[in-house]
Amino acid sequence: MRVRSSLHLSPKSKMSVNEVKLKAATIPFAIRGTGPTTSRTFCIGDEDHTLGNALRHVLMQNHAVGFCGYSVPHPSEPIMQVRVQTVVPPGRKEAPSAIQVLKEGCQSLSDQCSIVLEKLENILPETKEDRLRMEQILLEYAAEESDEEEMLVEEEAEDAADDENMEEVIEDAADD
Numbered sequence: 001m002r003v004r005s006s007l008h009l010s011p012k013s014k015m016s017v018n019e020v021k022l023k024a025a026t027i028p029f030a031i032r033g034t035g036p037t038t039s040r041t042f043c044i045g046d047e048d049h050t051l052g053n054a055l056r057h058v059l060m061q062n063h064a065v066g067f068c069g070y071s072v073p074h075p076s077e078p079i080m081q082v083r084v085q086t087v088v089p090p091g092r093k094e095a096p097s098a099i100q101v102l103k104e105g106c107q108s109l110s111d112q113c114s115i116v117l118e119k120l121e122n123i124l125p126e127t128k129e130d131r132l133r134m135e136q137i138l139l140e141y142a143a144e145e146s147d148e149e150e151m152l153v154e155e156e157a158e159d160a161a162d163d164e165n166m167e168e169v170i171e172d173a174a175d176d
Helices: 049-060 098-123 125-175
Strands: 029-032 039-045 065-071 079-086
Touching: 039 098, 049 065, 049 079, 049 098, 079 098, 098 125
Parallel strands: none
Antiparallel strands: 029 039, 039 079, 065 079
């Protein structure tokens, strides 16, 4: 049985009636908390329950984690908060920092996702084709955005040069 992907995305595709385009997070990543390094809240921009629940689950498998929870303050806010508190695990003399535990948890989750993706692509080669096609679309989209940003910078530089030239013309006219 051949599975065909019906997902067709383009950078300029139109949104459906039921889609909501969230604003981008103003802060991509922030660490909050003072006091012992064993307790921190991590704010991760442009993420939601999809990452939050998976990351919480992976972190709770670590014997050094005493508490881990996540929240998404509001569905229209593009941010997820993860709270991590560590304890002294068996066989160690002190608790690791919350930052170190989060790094390990993220790496573990990434490794698990890679294993699942590899197995899926072995079973259904079409998924690899779709992934490669989507990666190409995203690269093209990023290149277009980069080109647009460069054009804006060039236009601003030209405008600044025009302003300087205009000031010189005005000064010359005033001198005459």
